Amino acid sequence: MNQLPNSIEARDARVHMHPYTNARMLEEQGPVVMQRGDGVHVWDVSGKKYIEAMAGLWSVGIGFSEPRLVEAAAKQMAELPYYHTFAMRSHTPAVELAEMLIDMMPVPMSKVFFTNSGSEANDTIVKMVWYRSNALGKPEKKKIIGRVKGYHGITVASGSMTGLAPNHTSFDLPLPGFLHTGSPHFWREGQPGETEAEFAARRVRELEELILAEGPDTIAAFIGEPLIGAGGVIVPPPGYWEGIQEVLNKYDILLIADEVINGFGRTGNMFGSETFNMKPDIMTLSKQLSSSYLPISAIVMNDRVYQPIADETQRLGGFGMGFTGGGHPVAAAVAVENLKIIAERDLLGNARTVGAHMQKRLEELASHPLVGEKRGTGLIAGLELVLDKEAKTAMEKPGMLGMKAAANIFAEGVVTRAIGDTLAFCPPMIITKEQVDEVADKVKIGLDKTASELGIA
Incomplete structure (x- = not known):
């Protein structure tokens, strides 16, 4: 690993087997270690801030660190x-x-x-x-x-x-x-x-x-x-x-x-x-x-x-x-x-109104060269990525395109999840329209970077 021997990432990789993870890759690279959360955001141990657009695992409905x-x-x-x-x-x-x-x-x-x-x-x-x-x-x-x-x-x-x-x-x-x-x-x-x-x-x-x-x-x-x-x-x-x-x-x-x-x-x-x-x-x-x-x-x-x-x-x-x-x-x-x-807090109402805005903003990405289909309802959505829109095919190994795009979006400060070649979004139900806009804008930057790396205009 490219980390100091006693870093928290290296310590984790030495002793911790993770779910839904390539164990050998984890041994080599170590995990991203999150340290705190507030509202729709989480911060890793280096202090980098992310919008948690997956609400953890589809689940932190009212956001992080709710005092009540x-x-x-x-x-x-x-x-x-x-x-x-x-x-x-x-x-x-x-x-x-x-x-x-x-x-x-x-x-x-x-x-x-x-x-x-x-x-x-x-x-x-x-x-x-x-x-x-x-x-x-x-x-x-x-x-x-x-x-x-x-x-x-x-x-x-x-x-x-x-x-x-x-x-x-x-x-x-x-x-x-x-x-x-x-x-x-x-x-x-x-x-x-x-x-x-x-x-x-x-x-x-x-x-x-x-x-x-x-x-x-x-x-x-x-x-x-x-x-x-x-x-x-x-x-x-x-x-x-x-x-x-x-x-x-x-x-x-x-x-x-x-x-x-x-x-x-x-x-x-x-x-x-x-x-x-x-x-x-x-x-x-x-x-x-x-x-x-x-x-x-x-x-x-x-x-x-x-x-x-x-x-x-x-x-x-x-x-x-x-x-x-x-x-x-x-x-x-x-x-x-x-x-x-x-x-x-009428979070159902927020899921309807802000959810409609999220669906609209992600639908705008349907024309992106890498997006085959946008789908979703309320505050849950997916973008299925392809290299050939007509054939609905991605890279030779299923999931590789989704993994590349998710990594680039993560680098921009948005946590999504690649399910095969589908990018999933399920933010906390307290998310605002402005925060949705930030997510959508950064997703586009991540998709553009992925397309550039693959030589796609």
Whole structure:
């Protein structure tokens, strides 16, 4: 590494294995070490300032260093720093948070079950769905359908529902019983001459064909993000979710809405399910639930899901599932305060108005020589990069163009994320139009520099 032997970067590279990272590259180069954050900005240890246009990992909704969340954590830490919810115990923050979540649901829901991360929540949902099928006397009804490019986490079961090759390769995933149908990405996967409506109808047909081929009595649930996030910011075409739900209802298959990225205002409504007219049986919540100040996630389910599970716990004498930190009182207290701030400051309104401005500014970059498609909704967007717009192709190795562009944009002081060759944007929901303009201007500078390096006019 080109750093002093005792620098924080060198120390990290010697002892720390990072997620989603080339381990050998990290050993050679060391990481960028962030030291502090405030509002939409973060600073690294050298003092360089960045706009965090990914809100960390799609998650710091109310921005960095919010005093009210710091105070909520300190107050709860002093009062009851830890307790569990096992064996008919509870605590006030868990009760308050569960009540808030049930009250804000876009469809009638019955119960909340707390976990610690989106992956953990989705992994737990798999077990709940299997448990429910057994309770109903349908032990064969266990298969779960996800989508190509869908992202639902990285544990063994949630990673199996995820539809991305890097999360499967060399991990021996997906497990048997986890199926995948096509993604709703019209620009990339629409056939020549096919309209968006025809494409949506084809995806719905393909789902039904998969269900019939496997046997409807073997399919328990379908999981999907309202808008796909980590698979490349993919907005479903009109009519897609309506058609998908018609098929699921026809064959008595549960719908799981993974709201980990979409939830709590990101799309301009409280939940992506509202934005895309979904009526889920189960919802997965995390990230912006606490603005990721502390780890917490939640599973929210309707009575159709809950009642058979409850009956089975009565028959067996208990529910053999739970986590030591699930519904942690300090994390729950922070989440309660976080949700209050989202409501009080009308961050949904900001996501709509400033989000529209962000979509407009990024749409202006669609004519850039490197941009194949701009897509997004509210305060989440993606720019898919190409070298050949007609062929929709990038560099020989997938992801290289995105990596080059993201590095150049990072050098300008904007944190984005390259998902393959798509640059993703998901800034804190407190971002202003002026800060969006700064992001867009610096993204253009980074794209121009990338084009110049590649000899593209």
